[in-house]
Amino acid sequence: MRLSAAIVAAGFALLAPAIAVAQTGPAPAPVVAQPVSTGAPLICKYYYFYNNIVRRPICLTAEQWLRWRYNTQEGIREFQMRSLLP
Secondary structure, eight states: OHHHHHHHHHHHHHHHHHHHHHHHOSOOOOOOOOOOOSSOOOEEEEEOOTTOSSOEEEEEOHHHHHHHHHHHHHHHHHHHHHHHOO
């Protein structure tokens, strides 16, 4: 009797993460800035995002790519500065 209860409890423990993932639904798509229709040429790059199996092109203007790069660098710098604080 105790062995079967332990087996059932272990089964629920193994299935709990799968049930939790199934309830959360799909991950939201990453936010990508829309290209401005100023006639500037678009530069398309392929990126992998979290939980994506297939990579997709992201097409932005050169100015938008620079802004994205700057924002990423700022985020990394702020994270590193916060990690130095006690």
